[in-house]
Amino acid sequence: MNLADLAWPELGERPLLAVPLGATEQHGPHLPYTVDTEIAVELCRRLGRARPEIVVAPAMPFGSSGEHAGFPGTLSIGQEATELVLVELVRSADAFAGVLLVSAHGGNAMPVRRAVRTLRAEGRNVRAWSPDGPAGDTHAGRLETSVMLAVRPEAVRTNRFQAGVTRPLPELMGRLRGEGVRGVSPNGVLGDPAGASAEAGRATLDRWTDGLLDAAASLAGDGMM
Structure with a gap:
């Protein structure tokens, strides 16, 4: 169920609520600003389809994206505001x-x-869940590009694929904190989109959905559904 489609008498008695959290930030030369939000929405859509008693809230499309401030169009509310909004x-x-x-x-x-x-x-009774990924492919690389090819292929500029920095994220953290993504990867990519495919994206979404369903089951077991 989508909260956006309900009137209050239709809500039912104490269901579980899933809230998609995304961001509005650059995703290299080939992906839209809304990648993270679209992925969160798609995962919650799949969760709601598998567990129709779960209510899915409208997405929160802004988050803490200060590391991408060197690229025009990135919109960030910062860590403190993100934390306060969620609380x-x-x-x-x-x-x-x-x-x-x-x-x-x-x-x-x-x-x-x-x-x-x-x-x-x-x-x-609250939990957080996030999708996983390879340490050297964390932003606008093969993984996210494949997922977007599965979710919204028309938004992927396949003629603009460019490799970025492919070193594991832990090795980059010091520079990322000091210089932001632009100082580490001028094109904004942490990874390489080459070889991305919708088939790989669907397989990733299936795997992530299984993990999300486990998280929902754990939350329900904690609290009273």
Whole structure:
């Protein structure tokens, strides 16, 4: 069920709520700004299809994307604001048995983690889940490009594929903190989109969906569905 399609008497009694968390930030020369949001929405759509009793909230399309500020068009609300928004959002969701935050943007990891810690300390049933990926293919590389070819192929500029930096993310973190993504990868890619395919994207989405379903089952077991 999509919350956007319901009127309040149709909500039912204390369902689980899934909230897609994304970002609006550059994704190299070949992908749109909305990649992370679109992936989170697609995963929640799949979750809702598999578990129709779960309510899916409208997506939160802005997050902590300061590392991409060197590229025009990136919109970021920063870590503190992201954390505060999530804390207040989940506090407002007491009509639900639990809240699952589905974040497809790595830059949201710290504020999401802090928000969940605060909320669980208050006794709220909340968890966060994020998709995984290779350490050397973390942004606009083969993985995300394949997923976007599966989700919205018309948005992928296949004639603009360019390799970026392919070193593992942990090796880049020091420079990323100091210089941002632009200082590390002038084209904004951390990975290489070459070889991306819709078939690989669908397989990745299937695997991620299995993990998300496990997270939802764990949340339901904690809290009362």
